Amino acid sequence: MRRTTRNFARRVAQCSRRIEIMNVFITRPIPESGLQLLREAGHTVRLSATDAPLPAETLRAGLSGADAVITMLSDKITADVLAENPQLQIVTQFAVGFDNIDVQAATARGVSVCNTPDVLTDATADLAWALLLAAARRVVEGDRYVRSGQWDGWGPMQLLGTKVSGKTLGIVGAGRIGQAIGRRALGFQMPVLYNARYVKPEFEAEVGAQWRDLDDLLRESDFISISCPLTPETRHLIDARRLELMKPSAVLVNTARGPVVDEEALAMALRSRKIAAAGLDVFEKEPEIHPDLMGLDNVVMLPHAGSGDVETREVMSELCARNIIAHFRGEEPPTLLNPKSTPPGFE
Numbered sequence: 001m002r003r004t005t006r007n008f009a010r011r012v013a014q015c016s017r018r019i020e021i022m023n024v025f026i027t028r029p030i031p032e033s034g035l036q037l038l039r040e041a042g043h044t045v046r047l048s049a050t051d052a053p054l055p056a057e058t059l060r061a062g063l064s065g066a067d068a069v070i071t072m073l074s075d076k077i078t079a080d081v082l083a084e085n086p087q088l089q090i091v092t093q094f095a096v097g098f099d100n101i102d103v104q105a106a107t108a109r110g111v112s113v114c115n116t117p118d119v120l121t122d123a124t125a126d127l128a129w130a131l132l133l134a135a136a137r138r139v140v141e142g143d144r145y146v147r148s149g150q151w152d153g154w155g156p157m158q159l160l161g162t163k164v165s166g167k168t169l170g171i172v173g174a175g176r177i178g179q180a181i182g183r184r185a186l187g188f189q190m191p192v193l194y195n196a197r198y199v200k201p202e203f204e205a206e207v208g209a210q211w212r213d214l215d216d217l218l219r220e221s222d223f224i225s226i227s228c229p230l231t232p233e234t235r236h237l238i239d240a241r242r243l244e245l246m247k248p249s250a251v252l253v254n255t256a257r258g259p260v261v262d263e264e265a266l267a268m269a270l271r272s273r274k275i276a277a278a279g280l281d282v283f284e285k286e287p288e289i290h291p292d293l294m295g296l297d298n299v300v301m302l303p304h305a306g307s308g309d310v311e312t313r314e315v316m317s318e319l320c321a322r323n324i325i326a327h328f329r330g331e332e333p334p335t336l337l338n339p340k341s342t343p344p345g346f347e
């Protein structure tokens with residue numbers, strides 16, 4: 001009852017802003033579909049002039065006068081940045097992960113924060129599988145070999161990888177993306193283990209997945225896929241000690257956030273063959289890559305491309321726009337992370 005009254009009061013307050021033209025700053029060019037929705041709703045759209053991560057100073061300059069911003073994961077939206085821009089009402093992140101945004105500070109200032117969950121789940125799960133298969137079956141090495149002109153024809157002992165079908169997949173962080181990765185394992189007849197803060201009965205029923213303590217999961221799995229958010233608790237979750245627990249034949253895939261893995265320890269484990277291979281879409285200090293990884297054949301690396309298919313990026317653009325449009329209509333944005341009535345955070 002109290003919540004309803006509060007929501008009503010908020011709506012009345014927001015209705016008075018309904019006819020204003022709002023300034024939306026977008027920190028990097030994104031697909032046109034979302035921009036079109038924003039313009040149709042009467043908002044003014046200002047795009048960053050360069051298709052590159054914005055230096056902090058340029059970000060600050062761009063935010064000045066903005067009522068709403070669409071951010072990329074490289075944009076640090078700190079308490080200071082928010083304090084400098086008291087006019088800013090909504091930050092909507094063009095990504096599912098939002099560890100670059102101080103949500104607590106935003107909430108304290110009454111700034112809405114949104115992200116793009118769900119719409120990129122399949123794309124990211126697809127890419128995790130691309131990395132898993134590429135690392136297991138040495139797809140990138142094979143491509144280099146063919147292009148080198150050295151290939152002299154089929155060979156029974158040539159470029160052998162490790163079998164995927166029927167092996168055990170361990171999922172670290174069984175949110176939407178982790179579960180989608182697990183669902184795909186059914187097609188490969190793979191037993192699935194998972195570690196998450198809570199047991200997921202529906203995932204268990206659908207995929208036959210079994211919950212494991214993280215260390216046990218690492219000991220038992222042939223393939224380990226990371227899909228947990230980056231939080232203070234998950235930073236370096238996979239460290240030297242945990243890499244030691246993995247099988248020498250293990251393949252590690254990370255499509256979540258680089259700092260979840262101690263990259264230096266991983267490079268060492270790959271070089272000394274403590275684990276067999278890795279497929280990485282994310283890195284600790286993007287776009288810098290640990291120099292030791294660069295020279296290794298048993299790692300496949302992609303430039304943080306998890307959600308990177310044309311269809312998904314278009315829908316992400318539209319979802320960011322819909323969040324902003326809803327907000328300025330006094331409605332709750334579809335993927336609001338910090339509703340006034342409940343604390344912010346993941347499920």
Ligand code: GLV
Nearest residue numbers: 095096097306307
């Ligand atoms: C990309 O990394 C995302 O969080 O969507």
Ligand code: GLV
Nearest residue numbers: 175176177178229
């Ligand atoms: C969030 O991290 C998700 O799994 O969708």
